Amino acid sequence: MKNASTRLLALLILSVFVILNFGTSQVSASNPFTDVSSSDEEIIYLWNKGLINGTSSTTFSPNSSVTREQAAILIGRILGYASTPRETDFSDVPSSRYSSGYIQTAVENGIITGYPDGTYKPKATMTRGEMAFLLSRAFNLKNTGPVFFRDVNVSTDPKSLYLAVNKIATKGISNGTGNANYSPSLKLTRRDFAVFAARGLESSFRVTFQNATIDELAATVDSLNIRTGPSSTYSTVGKINKGTVVSVYGYHGDWAYGKTGSLLGYIHSAYLNEPAPPAPAKPAYIAELVSTTDNLNIRSGPGTSHGAIGQMDAGDKIQVLSYDGSWAYGQIGTLKGYVHSAYLVNPAAQKRYIAIDPGHGGSDPGAVANGLVEKEINLDVSKRVQKLLLAKGISVYMTRTTDVYPTLSQRVTNSVNSGANAFVSIHANAYTPATSGSETFYSAALDQVATDSKQLATFIQNRLYVAMNNNNRGVKEASYQVLRTNPMPAALTELGFMTNTSDATKLASSTYRDRAASAIAEGIEDYYNWKAKN
Numbered sequence: 454m455k456n457a458s459t460r461l462l463a464l465l466i467l468s469v470f471v472i473l474n475f476g477t478s479q480v481s482a483s484n485p486f487t488d489v490s491s492s493d494e495e496i497i498y499l500w501n502k503g504l505i506n507g508t509s510s511t512t513f514s515p516n517s518s519v520t521r522e523q524a525a526i527l528i529g530r531i532l533g534y535a536s537t538p539r540e541t542d543f544s545d546v547p548s549s550r551y552s553s554g555y556i557q558t559a560v561e562n563g564i565i566t567g568y569p570d571g572t573y574k575p576k577a578t579m580t581r582g583e584m585a586f587l588l589s590r591a592f593n594l595k596n597t598g599p600v601f602f603r604d605v606n607v608s609t610d611p612k613s614l615y616l617a618v619n620k621i622a623t624k625g626i627s628n629g630t631g632n633a634n635y636s637p638s639l640k641l642t643r644r645d646f647a648v649f650a651a652r653g654l655e656s657s658f659r660v661t662f663q664n665a666t667i668d669e670l671a672a673t674v675d676s677l678n679i680r681t682g683p684s685s686t687y688s689t690v691g692k693i694n695k696g697t698v699v700s701v702y703g704y705h706g707d708w709a710y711g712k713t714g715s716l717l718g719y720i721h722s723a724y725l726n727e728p729a730p731p732a733p734a735k736p737a738y739i740a741e742l743v744s745t746t747d748n749l750n751i752r753s754g755p756g757t758s759h760g761a762i763g764q765m766d767a768g769d770k771i772q773v774l775s776y777d778g779s780w781a782y783g784q785i786g787t788l789k790g791y792v793h794s795a796y797l798v799n800p801a802a803q804k805r806y807i808a809i810d811p812g813h814g815g816s817d818p819g820a821v822a823n824g825l826v827e828k829e830i831n832l833d834v835s836k837r838v839q840k841l842l843l844a845k846g847i848s849v850y851m852t853r854t855t856d857v858y859p860t861l862s863q864r865v866t867n868s869v870n871s872g873a874n875a876f877v878s879i880h881a882n883a884y885t886p887a888t889s890g891s892e893t894f895y896s897a898a899l900d901q902v903a904t905d906s907k908q909l910a911t912f913i914q915n916r917l918y919v920a921m922n923n924n925n926r927g928v929k930e931a932s933y934q935v936l937r938t939n940p941m942p943a944a945l946t947e948l949g950f951m952t953n954t955s956d957a958t959k960l961a962s963s964t965y966r967d968r969a970a971s972a973i974a975e976g977i978e979d980y981y982n983w984k985a986k987n
């Protein structure tokens with residue numbers, strides 16, 4: 454007994470020294486690579502631990518893809534496998550191959566598998582899906598959580614991609630590629646792989662997984678249960694009433710998982726429906742027009758043969774109830790009568806009044822990367838846009854001016870109710886580190902605004918990527934809720950990628966935020982100028 458506990462103590466002391474030693478090597482981390490910046494801490498960390506090599510003594514080639522062989526070597530080194538080459542189970546990995554020892558040991562430990570035809574395909578490139586399997590096994594991850602991605606189907610099969618992805622997300626190794634996608638078929642870059650491996654090894658690199666909202670749905674009944682799991686056998690965490698809006702993160706069969714207020718859980722999707730698109734407040738009259746001239750006759754019938762019952766002066770209003778040819782019939786003060794429409798204009802049709810929607814806010818930070826928080830960038834740029842627009846004489850409704858979260862349907866409804874006649878949502882993007890550039894979206898879901906929406910998006914995009922000196926990712930159609938349910942012409946612009954080092958530097962800079970804001974404000978002005986002629 455004594456002997457055993459002494460040995461245990463010695464082991465404990467030894468591990469303390471090992472941990473301290475690792476700590477020291479991190480502090481004195483050096484970076485031999487000319488193509489790796491100091492913000493690529495994960496690459497520098499792995500290199501300093503002797504776990505990863507460059508592609509030459511001074512280059513790492515972070516944007517090159519990772520082969521299945523390179524992945525096996527890195528995982529083998531992390532797990533402390535012997536490097537000695539040896540016989541393998543695979544026809545295409547001979548014992549003469551440098552990686553053979555790592556590959557065979559990883560196979561024997563159940564960490565990697567080959568193909569049914571008996572090959573390993575060492576030179577094939579790795580996808581993010583394969584990486585999820587590899588890392589969940591290599592780090593022996595067991596914990597799962599409520600993790601949802603649009604492009605990975607929920608499954609309870611222990612061998613499923615879903616469970617592998619769930620485990621690495623729950624561990625804080627991957628947050629997905631943004632917009633609730635995991636992108637399992639996307640090829641991995643060497644930088645991506647280093648980031649994931651470093652997060653698996655070292656907790657300080659990990660991220661907190663956060664589901665993204667894919668739908669906002671409203672309860673269709675009162676006293677609707679929110680449960681801890683996807684079946685009615687799970688206990689209830691709370692109830693919601695008809696009309697309560699739920700931010701849905703994903704679906705497990707018929708059950709939607711999401712959040713409403715402080716409640717988080719599963720709700721049967723049969724009792725959730727898309728909130729009705731807001732109808733613009735409909736006045737009792739067709740249009741409110743204004744006289745352009747003094748002494749304009751109000752007549753008892755639709756023609757100059759009918760007698761005048763009164764007169765309008767320039768600026769007087771008529772609420773038009775109907776038209777008879779070119780004669781407008783309506784209410785003018787206390788009078789009802791006919792006025793020739795050639796002398797009437799519609800100021801509402803000429804007004805320039807835009808809703809600006811700074812994306813996310815409050816409990817929803819949007820994307821978080823490179824020390825930037827999307828909701829803050831969106832609000833700051835939006836406020837700069839507001840200021841520039843007001844200086845141009847364009848009225849602005851802001852869906853938020855502080856760090857709060859209006860729901861997506863509130864953003865649309867409040868904008869409609871404000872009287873604005875176009876809508877622009879401002880966001881910053883997230884994807885892989887290599888992806889960069891500006892892009893602007895519109896929806897063609899509602900016929901009556903599709904053409905105008907596309908024009909609005911195009912005017913903004915054409916100025917934005919130039920001002921940001923960014924890659925032009927173009928104008929694209931997308932089914933975002935603030936676009937597809939919007940009765941006004943609407944666009945959603947993504948300034949750049951927070952996950953790309955070059956874009957992130959611009960997004961952090963006041964100069965570039967001003968440039969983005971000018972581009973958006975000018976794009977909106979272009980749109981109104983075009984509208985005035987069309």
Ligand SMILES: [Zn+2]
Nearest residue numbers: 812819880881
């Ligand atoms: Zn966003």
